[in-house]
Amino acid sequence: MNEKNDVNTKDALLAAAIGVIADKGFDAATVRDICGRAGANVAAVNYHFGGKDALYVAVLREVFPKGEYNGSASSSAPPRERLHAFLSNLASEIYERGNGLVAQRWAIFLREMAKPSPNLDFIVRRQVQPRADELRDIIVSILGPDTPEQVLAFASSNIWALALDHLLTQSILDRLSPQRPTVHGNMEDFVNHLVTFSLGGLHAVKGSS
Amino acid sequence: MNEKNDVNTKDALLAAAIGVIADKGFDAATVRDICGRAGANVAAVNYHFGGKDALYVAVLREVFPKGEYNGSASSSAPPRERLHAFLSNLASEIYERGNGLVAQRWAIFLREMAKPSPNLDFIVRRQVQPRADELRDIIVSILGPDTPEQVLAFASSNIWALALDHLLTQSILDRLSPQRPTVHGNMEDFVNHLVTFSLGGLHAVKGSS
DNA sequence: CAGATATTCAAACAAGCGTTTAAAAAGAGC
């Protein structure tokens, strides 16, 4: 059967694939590169996973585990605190340094967002849906239950955009103002700014509807 | 020399390349596809441009012409009006329907943002810089000249993120809430919402600094 | 018209891709 070296090779392939795909994206990642990093033969991917596409699916199941996200704060907490917990949690994940699994998760998510594959549905279900549900709940608790659907949709998009911001525009900002203050060194400032800006925007929208 | 058929073929190649690259991105675009659409031979790209990379440079020079952007509103107008003009102009460009040059411009910009090439510097200089300068000026006129640099940088990023939002997250939103109200049909609502939300956020940030 | 130049074309090239093959190596069960 399969016990010792099998598991090692298969796991090594999976780990290598996560790294390469997070770095270069699925299209640019080559089977030879992945097998090279895993110390395995070129044919290993096909033997253990059945092909490059199937390996990608296995990678996504590993990187986006089911039912991992459980919310940022108690739903009974005051709205401002809930929003702060939500944004703080999101920001610390997105802007985390290093090559940990969380960073790779958002890197893969970003690439799928820019160039969707059939697997984006899966990623959205695992990664975005629970957070989006929570955010919507927080917004309703701020704007009130009678908020028009369109305002709710716009506001949700707005706060998502604010949180994802640097993830998406980092390449631009590097070229636009290379000496700008980094987010990493001012994470607390950044999150507080986000909360203040978001709440200001939400209240303004609430008053005008 | 080159007068009739040369110009025709060269222009046809350029037009075809713009379309294909805006659709699929530079990497996924093949010279055979481009030449096919242009009704030219496979060797035409190398003959007229010297290679695929050089063709891409020519495409970018065509799509991002120099000195095209002249600002959205008079700098003497009231801040709210300037911000409205700025966001309205940006939104109408980004969310414009059809395959016009403006739509292709933002499509190429999005792909470069997600996967930067050495040419992103050029695009930023032509496409982003003038708008970013104007936006910064508008924000200063709202927050005041003594605003800390960090707040200014954060606020600029925030409003850029709000404007680019749907361009970046459209693929997500399609999967998250397929029946959401479209932006295209409510452009005026959307822009007004953006202005209100942004001003609310800015004033909140101003008060807390 | 002739001759030089510019352009098009079918074909081939080298390199890289994911995948397949068949034999060698390693391990499991008795």
Next chain:
DNA sequence: GCTCTTTTTAAACGCTTGTTTGAATATCTG
């Protein structure tokens, strides 16, 4: 220790990519 199954391996396959080639065609020049 021997047999059967699982895993690894080097080599090759078929395909697509961007690019090159050299001959054929078109265009311009004097």
